[in-house]
Amino acid sequence: MCEKDVLERLYEVVLERKRNPQEGSYTCYLFDKGLDKILKKVGEESAETIIAAKNGVAPETVGEISDLIYHLMVLLAAQEIPLGAVMEELDRRSQKIGNLKQFHTVDRET
Numbered sequence: 001m002c003e004k005d006v007l008e009r010l011y012e013v014v015l016e017r018k019r020n021p022q023e024g025s026y027t028c029y030l031f032d033k034g035l036d037k038i039l040k041k042v043g044e045e046s047a048e049t050i051i052a053a054k055n056g057v058a059p060e061t062v063g064e065i066s067d068l069i070y071h072l073m074v075l076l077a078a079q080e081i082p083l084g085a086v087m088e089e090l091d092r093r094s095q096k097i098g099n100l101k102q103f104h105t106v107d108r109e110t
């Protein structure tokens with residue numbers, strides 16, 4: 001069985017909440033409130049990530065980064081942007097930057 005990536009599964013749940021609202025769902029609450037609320041949460045979670053990282057307590061930072069990633073998934077779904085678009089962009093950059101490093105290594109060796 002091919003296990004789906006945790007980010008893909010999270011994004012699918014978020015999209016499912018958008019398409020089929022459920023009672024008591026925090027994700028549905030965010031979609032109901034709208035884009036400004038979602039953006040406010042992304043801002044708050046970003047600030048909390050910075051504070052946690054400055055405190056230097058790894059579990060706190062992991063928790064805040066997880067909150068941030070979840071809210072970014074909600075933002076993507078709100079704007080109808082597929083998660084795959086971000087994955088492809090990151091993949092494209094890794095290849096580009098990988099090629100650039102390879103180029104510089106060859107350049108230094110010659």
Ligand SMILES: N=c1c2ncn([C@@H]3O[C@H](COP(=O)(O)OP(=O)(O)OP(=O)(O)O)[C@@H](O)[C@H]3O)c2ncn1[C@@H]1O[C@H](COP(=O)(O)O)[C@@H](O)[C@H]1O
Binds near residue numbers: 010041066067070
């Ligand atoms: N990953 C998350 C996740 N991370 C954080 N949160 C919620 O984000 C909120 C952030 O806490 P805050 O104190 O900043 O916010 P708050 O005071 O609760 O609410 P606000 O009034 O500030 O918006 C908490 O209520 C958390 O429960 C999440 N809620 C949902 N998920 C995922 O989404 C799935 C669907 O959840 P529901 O939509 O609730 O069914 C879950 O199974 C999880 O996988």
